[in-house]
Amino acid sequence: MLGVHGELTVVDDLPGAFARTVIEAWQARTGELFHFALCGGSTAGPCYERLAAESENVIDWLSVDVYWGDERCVPGDDPDSNQHLGRQALLERVGGANAVYPMSCDEGPDAYALRLGEVGKLDVIHLGMGPDGHTASLFPGSEALDADPGQLVARNVDPSGRNKLPRMTLTFSAIARARLVVFTVAGAAKRDTLRAVIDGADLPAGRVTADRVVWLVDRDAAPA
């Protein structure tokens, strides 16, 4: 399959493949701390629950700093918040992390960008892909797609109105600084979009680059 930046693998067990990929990245880490950015959406929950289970006795979560790739502008304990998902599906199960850096729309993009600037490269950024081809909160036709290359975090909204709530998101240039980006794509509703990305359509998910980009795709989402 051509057209995506990176390696695309079709898997039977998406959460299991995700957990293995993160564990391998942890085992290959180069620094004392491992910097890991989470996402939101429906695919992420089972992936985090599986990672929590499989990383027991493997990942030292007290050596992991946790970030988010995007966030909806709601309180952190709101069921719509990506922070809420990450805490409930992963952090509460593994007992915490060295440090947790939620994105906060109240604090705005600059504080988060400052923190990311101090870190340099994130080890792993987990991303999903919506049926419209958005990833993180980078929506087709939205302003954040054209963020200045020096801007790491942006506020954004979906101009189509399909994805509700204002957002904060990493920009393409922030994502490009990652050692590894792991996409997880599940379900038949994503199949045509993934085909379009593979065929080179100008959709946000297709514009993602990093040192290494891995696409883990379940059988329902895999184009024929």
Ligand SMILES: O=C1O[C@H](COP(=O)(O)O)[C@@H](O)[C@H](O)[C@H]1O
């Ligand atoms: O709105 C969002 O959606 C994307 C895609 O989620 P998925 O479950 O359809 O893969 C997600 O990556 C992002 O973090 C979230 O805020």
